[in-house]
Every structure is written in C-alpha cells, then in structure tokens.
Amino acid sequence: MIKDIKYKLEREILEKPSDKPRAAVLIGILNFDEYQKKPELIYTQRSGEVSTHSKEVSFPGGKQDKSDKNLFDTATREANEEINLNPEDVNFLGQMNYVISRHDIEVSPIVVEVNKAQDFLPNEEIADIFTVPIEFLRDHDNITRELITRDGSKWLIPTWYIKDQKIWGLTAILTINFLNLCFDADIRIEAG
Numbered sequence: 001m002i003k004d005i006k007y008k009l010e011r012e013i014l015e016k017p018s019d020k021p022r023a024a025v026l027i028g029i030l031n032f033d034e035y036q037k038k039p040e041l042i043y044t045q046r047s048g049e050v051s052t053h054s055k056e057v058s059f060p061g062g063k064q065d066k067s068d069k070n071l072f073d074t075a076t077r078e079a080n081e082e083i084n085l086n087p088e089d090v091n092f093l094g095q096m097n098y099v100i101s102r103h104d105i106e107v108s109p110i111v112v113e114v115n116k117a118q119d120f121l122p123n124e125e126i127a128d129i130f131t132v133p134i135e136f137l138r139d140h141d142n143i144t145r146e147l148i149t150r151d152g153s154k155w156l157i158p159t160w161y162i163k164d165q166k167i168w169g170l171t172a173i174l175t176i177n178f179l180n181l182c183f184d185a186d187i188r189i190e191a192g
Helices: 002-011 071-083 134-138 169-183
Strands: 022-030 040-046 061-063 090-095 106-114 126-133 143-150 153-162 165-167
Touching: 002 090, 002 106, 002 169, 022 071, 022 169, 040 071, 040 134, 040 165, 040 169, 061 071, 071 090, 071 106, 071 126, 106 169, 126 134, 126 165, 134 153, 134 169, 153 169, 165 169
Parallel strands: 022 106
Antiparallel strands: 022 040, 022 061, 040 126, 090 106, 143 153, 153 165
C-alpha cells in the first residue's frame, strides 16, 4: 500500500505556488504494528482557545516559517509542536496540490508514513488527537454531505462523523483529495 501511495504521489503534477501566504499540513499514515494491516490517519481537534478554526477538526500543521527549508519541514515542525510527533519517525511519501483556504492561505498537504508508535501530547492549540482508519474514510456509507457556501457558490461537501468528531470543510476536502488520488476512492464534491 505505501509503495502505491508513494508512486501515485510522485506522479502528481504540482501547481506553481500562488502569491498567497503558505502553510502545510501533515497527512500522517500510521503504518506500524497492527496498523500495517489497517492503516489510520492522524487528526486533531483544535482548542477553543485558538483564534482561527476554534474546535474544528484538522490535520496537524500551520504557516511556513522563514526558517523552514521547505513545506515538509513546515509540516513536521508543526506536527512536532502540536502533537509531539517525532520527525525522525516519519517517511516522506509526497506532496499533494495545495488548496486555498477561506482565509486566503495556500495549504499544501504533505503525506508521510509514521513508522513507530508515538507518545502523542497535545500543545495548547490542540484539544484532542485521534486517528481514523483509512478503510472507514473510503467507505461511501460513512459519508454524509454538508452544504457550504464559498465565493457565492454552494457545495455539498462530504463529511464524516467518528469518535464524537466531525471531519468537514477544508480538512474534508484535503481528505477527499488524498483518498481520490491515492486510493481511487471516487468521492465527489457536488454542487449544492
């Protein structure tokens, strides 16, 4: 599975960077011990104390710092700060095309394999850390749709409910892009 994901990500033709501020999120695939047969993705729920995306589910990540060499550095630095993910325990699999957030930020997903158990600890920005089986996300029966409006257009965005959490909005879009690219999941965003 990891070889297939890496292969598909290597074939992804990345768009040229925009003129917007850049950020990176880490799509971390747990792939060790029992997760080798049933890999899971790492998600967080943001704290109610943060100024943006308060209490929303997200991937670990944040804005690029001048000290970051690249977006992989941004994603792993942020994941280390937010959830205590050890950057030495990840293998870079690839980068996906960015999505422009509603806050006008270019968000690039960095896909990694996490190959060792972690002692996840949330920092003050994070209220919860949880994982979701890829198999659950791929199952169309587990998807509901939520209407969102963006730039005057209405869209029915696939949404997942699991572990008292709601994966929706930008995080759902990034999840859909990952599943469609790496697993040919055929999950669609429909006009509302």
